[in-house]
Amino acid sequence: MDLIDLAIKILIFPGLAFIITILVFAVWFERKMWARVHLRIGPLHVGKYAGSLQLIADFIKFAGKETIIPSKADKLFFQTTPIIAVLVAGLSMAVIPFSENWIVFKFDLGLLFILAVYSLFPIIILLTGWASNNKYSFIGALRAVFQLLAYWVPLGLSMLGVVMISHSLNLVSIVNAQSKFWFILVQPLGFLVCFIAALAESERTPFDIPEAEGEIIWGWITEYTGINFGLFMVANYLRLYISSLIITTLFLGGWLGPRFLPPIAWVIIKSMIVLTAIIIVKTSFPRVRMDQLLRIGWRILIPLAILNVAFTLALIQLVPSIVV
Amino acid sequence: MIRLGLKNILKPMYLATVHVFKRRFTIKYPYVALKPTERTIGRHIYYPDKCKECGLCTKFCPNQCMELVEYEYQGKKRKGLQIDYGRCMFCNICVFYCPTQALGITNAYEILAYDKESLVYSPLRLSVPPETEKGIKMVSVRFYETRGLTHS
Numbered sequence: 001m002d003l004i005d006l007a008i009k010i011l012i013f014p015g016l017a018f019i020i021t022i023l024v025f026a027v028w029f030e031r032k033m034w035a036r037v038h039l040r041i042g043p044l045h046v047g048k049y050a051g052s053l054q055l056i057a058d059f060i061k062f063a064g065k066e067t068i069i070p071s072k073a074d075k076l077f078f079q080t081t082p083i084i085a086v087l088v089a090g091l092s093m094a095v096i097p098f099s100e101n102w103i104v105f106k107f108d109l110g111l112l113f114i115l116a117v118y119s120l121f122p123i124i125i126l127l128t129g130w131a132s133n134n135k136y137s138f139i140g141a142l143r144a145v146f147q148l149l150a151y152w153v154p155l156g157l158s159m160l161g162v163v164m165i166s167h168s169l170n171l172v173s174i175v176n177a178q179s180k181f182w183f184i185l186v187q188p189l190g191f192l193v194c195f196i197a198a199l200a201e202s203e204r205t206p207f208d209i210p211e212a213e214g215e216i217i218w219g220w221i222t223e224y225t226g227i228n229f230g231l232f233m234v235a236n237y238l239r240l241y242i243s244s245l246i247i248t249t250l251f252l253g254g255w256l257g258p259r260f261l262p263p264i265a266w267v268i269i270k271s272m273i274v275l276t277a278i279i280i281v282k283t284s285f286p287r288v289r290m291d292q293l294l295r296i297g298w299r300i301l302i303p304l305a306i307l308n309v310a311f312t313l314a315l316i317q318l319v320p321s322i323v324v
Numbered sequence: 325m326i327r328l329g330l331k332n333i334l335k336p337m338y339l340a341t342v343h344v345f346k347r348r349f350t351i352k353y354p355y356v357a358l359k360p361t362e363r364t365i366g367r368h369i370y371y372p373d374k375c376k377e378c379g380l381c382t383k384f385c386p387n388q389c390m391e392l393v394e395y396e397y398q399g400k401k402r403k404g405l406q407i408d409y410g411r412c413m414f415c416n417i418c419v420f421y422c423p424t425q426a427l428g429i430t431n432a433y434e435i436l437a438y439d440k441e442s443l444v445y446s447p448l449r450l451s452v453p454p455e456t457e458k459g460i461k462m463v464s465v466r467f468y469e470t471r472g473l474t475h476s
Contacts, residue, residue, distance in 0.1 A: 037340045039349040280344075284336035 062230030099263035140219025144210035150297035157305035175254030404447025
């Protein structure tokens with residue numbers, strides 16, 4: 001019984017089938033919103049309703065294309081990194097709770113696990129860029145590593161405030177601790193830092209210099225074609241969606257909400273709202289420069305995150321009742 | 325500086341959010357008819373009663389797509405204008421060189437055919453107004469106040 005439960009969770013609900021469905025929807029939603037901001041229509045023809053199956057068509061197109069491996073590339077790493085990227089990106093899904101019971105892996109150190117998974121991406125990206133044996137890929141990979149390392153610190157520090165209030169690294173307990181109030185109310189600074197750091201961690205537009213298409217073609221994915229490119233896109237969107245899920249869980253009360261909708265629906269709705277905010281940010285800002293990016297990361301976000309920790313300490317001292 | 329930064333960060337986000345709810349600019353053209361503007365130049369309309377067969381339009385046509393051909397009009401044999409829309413670039417010169425205003429412009433922008441031959445419009449076909457589809461109507465184009473030939 002336990003095994004069947006686990007299999008259902010891994011294969012269907014918070015696992016594989018759900019991830020694929022939500023990715024198709026999220027990418028469609030992003031392209032539609034993006035088009036709306038530009039006063040365009042966006043995907044229209046594929047699918048019954050307003051191009052809703054566009055991503056599936058795109059993926060079939062990617063799958064049908066030729067896989068080109070450069071002759072000087074490191075073949076082993078060149079071919080394995082797309083799969084590793086998707087697997088690692090999907091790992092975080094295991095500890096994100098969709099309700100009290102809908103979680104693949106109940107784990108006391110869920111938040112630490114997520115941070116550890118985040119810290120794996122620089123290695124994969126550097127490996128990819130190096131294996132491609134192409135200057136654009138290598139420059140893109142270096143940029144990505146700079147960026148991910150610089151923003152991993154504020155991401156972790158901004159989550160520290162939540163941990164201090166909820167006294168737990170377990171995501172289920174963190175959500176349960178928000179039954180009185182969502183943590184965005186007592187951690188606005190932490191939310192802001194976490195949001196910006198999550199944007200940078202998932203290489204979204206104001207911080208998309210690792211794949212800056214005007215400068216270094218497509219960054220560390222330059223040499224990839226066909227299904228491998230598609231897999232990297234899947235990994236990137238998965239990272240994006242998981243970032244919004246983590247923000248939802250930590251600051252927006254996870255599955256908590258009025259009773260008329262099931263808890264799972266609340267998680268999805270809240271994460272879609274976070275995704276909308278990310279899309280709005282994507283459409284509004286130009287790409288930052290490398291030096292600006294590092295300055296924002298090291299000189300602004302980390303002091304802000306430390307300030308947030310100090311603020312939380314003061315809050316706990318002054319109002320002990322907020323600690324659960 | 326903080327105020328400037330906030331302005332630079334919040335204003336674009338506000339504008340982008342407002343744009344989400346605005347009316348979209350793109351028209352789904354094959355499904356929705358394009359609205360012709362006042363200055364849309366579509367196919368011509370030819371009034372054989374006004375035409376005096378001077379042939380000025382054929383001489384001034386930059387693409388030489390016009391021709392005077394013989395045809396039968398109300399039982400009489402006479403010359404009339406024939407236009408090859410495969411070559412016409414809708415410059416409208418013929419219309420304002422016509423001394424008797426026997427040529428006009430309509431808003432019918434959809435001139436489609438499966439072969440080149442059916443793009444050649446005979447005088448009789450030109451004299452019939454285009455089908456009055458949704459949003460398509462005849463307009464009087466007034467690019468210049470005076471029409472006809474002028475000498476400098």
